[in-house]
Amino acid sequence: xxxxxxxxxxxxxxxxxxxxFCGRVAWALNELIRVGERGVxxxxxxxxxxxxxxxxxxxxxxxxxxIHEKHGGRFPGTHGRYILRSIVHLVHANDND
Numbered sequence: 001x002x003x004x005x006x007x008x009x010x011x012x013x014x015x016x017x018x019x020x021f022c023g024r025v026a027w028a029l030n031e032l033i034r035v036g037e038r039g040v041x042x043x044x045x046x047x048x049x050x051x052x053x054x055x056x057x058x059x060x061x062x063x064x065x066x067i068h069e070k071h072g073g074r075f076p077g078t079h080g081r082y083i084l085r086s087i088v089h090l091v092h093a094n095d096n097d
Contacts, residue, residue: 005020006026007020007093010086042080054082062088064084066080068080
């Protein structure tokens with residue numbers, strides 16, 4: 001089985017760059033692109049390490065906003081909603097299904 005990969009174009013103020021992301025970070029970026037302004041949360045898009053994926057993507061120069069939201073239930077607290085603010089175009093995603 002091959003590792004999941006996506007190829008994207010990241011548009012910056014005066015330039016654009018093509019970048020390849022792999023694995024769960026690629027999946028996370030693809031989800032951020034797909035949902036747009038709604039953003040993602042660990043509640044709506046369960047994954048083991050959203051904060052780590054966001055940290056890596058920010059390290060690659062992507063602008064991702066974090067909105068802290070309260071939640072109730074048996075274990076009330078807060079969670080982050082992550083919204084991609086950079087302009088990113090998906091060029092290709094491999095499908096290993």
